[in-house]
Amino acid sequence: MSEVSETIDTDIVIVGGGVAGSALAAALRNSGHRLVVIDQRTGPIDTSRGDHFSPVNVEAFADWGILDGFFAKGATKRIGHEFRTSSGEVLVSAEYTELGIKYPYFLVYHHDLMAETFQEFAAESKNYQLFQPYAAKSFDIEDGSIKSVTAVSPEGKSITVRAHLVIASDGAASPIRAALRFPTFEHPYRRTMVAFFATRPADLSPEDYFFRYSDPSGVLVIQQRNDGQVKITMPIGDEGVPWWKVSSQEQRAEVLGERAHILRGLETEMGGFYPVRMIHALQYVSGNTVLVGDAAHAIHPARGQGLNMGIGALPELLKHIPSPSEISNPAKVAAGLLAYEQVQKPKYERVMARNHAAAMDMELSADDNHEFFLKRQDDAIRKMALIPEARRLHLLEGTGYHFGVPGVDEVEF
Numbered sequence: 001m002s003e004v005s006e007t008i009d010t011d012i013v014i015v016g017g018g019v020a021g022s023a024l025a026a027a028l029r030n031s032g033h034r035l036v037v038i039d040q041r042t043g044p045i046d047t048s049r050g051d052h053f054s055p056v057n058v059e060a061f062a063d064w065g066i067l068d069g070f071f072a073k074g075a076t077k078r079i080g081h082e083f084r085t086s087s088g089e090v091l092v093s094a095e096y097t098e099l100g101i102k103y104p105y106f107l108v109y110h111h112d113l114m115a116e117t118f119q120e121f122a123a124e125s126k127n128y129q130l131f132q133p134y135a136a137k138s139f140d141i142e143d144g145s146i147k148s149v150t151a152v153s154p155e156g157k158s159i160t161v162r163a164h165l166v167i168a169s170d171g172a173a174s175p176i177r178a179a180l181r182f183p184t185f186e187h188p189y190r191r192t193m194v195a196f197f198a199t200r201p202a203d204l205s206p207e208d209y210f211f212r213y214s215d216p217s218g219v220l221v222i223q224q225r226n227d228g229q230v231k232i233t234m235p236i237g238d239e240g241v242p243w244w245k246v247s248s249q250e251q252r253a254e255v256l257g258e259r260a261h262i263l264r265g266l267e268t269e270m271g272g273f274y275p276v277r278m279i280h281a282l283q284y285v286s287g288n289t290v291l292v293g294d295a296a297h298a299i300h301p302a303r304g305q306g307l308n309m310g311i312g313a314l315p316e317l318l319k320h321i322p323s324p325s326e327i328s329n330p331a332k333v334a335a336g337l338l339a340y341e342q343v344q345k346p347k348y349e350r351v352m353a354r355n356h357a358a359a360m361d362m363e364l365s366a367d368d369n370h371e372f373f374l375k376r377q378d379d380a381i382r383k384m385a386l387i388p389e390a391r392r393l394h395l396l397e398g399t400g401y402h403f404g405v406p407g408v409d410e411v412e413f
């Protein structure tokens, strides 16, 4: 039973203060809009999620005036990547300076701190209010628009927020997407992902690179964190989740060491198991409400793009949010959001399709016949590295410049 009830009128309400919603709040901090963020979390969501903001998003952070703030808080850089065989033969090695982009690096920042850091930036605005932990429980919907959101704290305090624009950044299970009955396209992947943490192996270099290792037994990726650890992720093969759950240090070291010899004997801590599902909303917008982040497009982590797609859509969305003096006009809000959807949706259809292809490659790498498949994949990567156009596409997609670098090239996939 609610003990206290409060009604708040605002310009924009963001439901879901994960990475995508909080990044938008930070980007809006100087816009002059009144902003309310509602989030139900009591702590970090899941420490195994992505730690690397892609170069295209680093460029956005610079535009929003928050890039220096991240460095001040300890963010580091990742400047390149290498795909290697288990024994260390290099299939492709690249640094992002090759692309001629302004910020040729990923920003490495601990996932657990991301949302909170964006919220700190957002709090520089006197028009910003955060309600956390508050769970949005009901939505007053009229003609496809959400007129108000009612959220409740664990103590039973209730707030009703009436807003001109509603941002649904409430994650892959999105209660708002369900309330608005948005249809989705979904694909459940067969292979669960597993994540491990470990102290960085001393001989894993360069220090500021991402690594993918492949062996006839399977693939894995190693990503640096900025706490001296690395995160190792891979799809689980036929041994299955129960085997990994009870696995000993020695058993884990044996499997990881086979896929990447550099990990032989490594002590690991289990990060978690992730059944993966692609979910793409068939529409992002209804009236005054727009889906953002995983609520709109949850993807397989094969390319480490999930959080980066969520942030990557924000510069386009920001262009279409009416100014504070116009946001109370429902027609302007609806038209702005539709214009956003018309630009962003077709782009993300293609990014999702490419990601799905990479996800299927990862599935096959853990499937029957994976030895043959992995050999073919290694050969394709070796060739790609030597063909300038293919290599550039590989780097553009990896860094979030899916459609080319503005002013440098325009790429059709």
Ligand SMILES: Cc1cc2nc3c(=O)[nH]c(=O)nc-3n(C[C@H](O)[C@H](O)[C@H](O)COP(=O)(O)OP(=O)(O)OC[C@H]3O[C@@H](n4cnc5c(N)ncnc54)[C@H](O)[C@@H]3O)c2cc1C
Residues within 6 Å of the ligand: 015, 016, 017, 018, 019, 020, 021, 038, 039, 040, 041, 045, 048, 049, 050, 051, 052, 134, 135, 136, 137, 169, 170, 171, 172, 175, 193, 195, 274, 292, 293, 294, 295, 299, 301, 303, 304, 305, 306, 307, 308, 309, 310
């Ligand atoms: C194992 C794994 C590894 C990954 N690795 C990478 C990677 O390397 N690179 C990458 O870019 N991405 C990666 N991702 C994906 C990435 O983590 C997600 O895409 C990203 O975190 C999604 O952000 P979001 O803000 O859209 O959603 P979320 O982070 O899920 O945030 C949603 C927020 O909404 C809140 N919420 C939900 N319902 C309500 C409600 N009713 N009321 C109030 N609040 C609510 C939740 O509390 C949460 O804070 C990975 C994901 C997984 C699972």
